[in-house]
Amino acid sequence: MPTPTAAVYSMDQAALPESLRELVRVLGEADALRLVGAHGGARLSVPTKDKATDVHPLCVALGKSAFDKLVAEYGGEAIDLPKADSYMRELRHEQVRQCRAQGMTIDETAEATGYTRRHVMNIMGGDGRDTFTRDMFDDVAPAPRSYAGAANDPFGLSSGR
Incomplete structure (x- = not known):
C-alpha cells in the first residue's frame, strides 16, 4: 500500500x-x-x-x-528574513484537517504531515488541547464527606450493619 x-x-x-x-x-x-x-x-x-x-x-x-x-x-x-513560525504551524494544521476530511486515518495523517498521532488528535480537537484525556480540574468537586467516627474503620467495613 x-x-x-x-x-x-x-x-x-x-x-x-x-x-x-x-x-x-x-x-x-x-x-x-x-x-x-x-x-x-x-x-x-x-x-x-x-x-x-x-x-x-x-x-x-x-x-x-x-x-x-x-x-x-x-x-x-x-x-x-521574517520568522514565519505561526503561519507555517497553521498551514500544517490545515493540512491535518484536510487529510482527515479526505478520510485519512489518524495514523496516515500523522505520517503524511510529520506530526505524532497525539498531536493530530489535539489539532482535530479544535482548540489545540487534548480532548481525549479528561482534565482532572474540569469536573465539579463532590461535596465534602464527613469522616466522623471513621478513624477506627478506614475501609468502611462497619457501616451498614
Whole structure:
C-alpha cells in the first residue's frame, strides 16, 4: 500500500507579513517558505551576480532557479528574513484537517504531515488541547464527606450493619 501524502495547499498571502509576501512574489511560495524555514529571523547577504556561484550556500539550499531570482532581485543587499513560525504551524494544521476530511486515518495523517498521532488528535480537537484525556480540574468537586467516627474503620467495613 502506498504511503499517504499530505495535499499541497496554496497559502493565503493576505495572512503573510509584507516581507514574506515580497519573497513569495520573487521566489514563489515553496521556495520562499523553504528560505524562511531554514533562515527565518536572520539577516542574509545576497551575493551580487558576479559572486553568485553554484556552490553558494543559498544556491545549495534553494536550487539554481530560485537562487538566480533572489540574486536578480536582491543582489548585493542584506535582507532581513521574517520568522514565519505561526503561519507555517497553521498551514500544517490545515493540512491535518484536510487529510482527515479526505478520510485519512489518524495514523496516515500523522505520517503524511510529520506530526505524532497525539498531536493530530489535539489539532482535530479544535482548540489545540487534548480532548481525549479528561482534565482532572474540569469536573465539579463532590461535596465534602464527613469522616466522623471513621478513624477506627478506614475501609468502611462497619457501616451498614
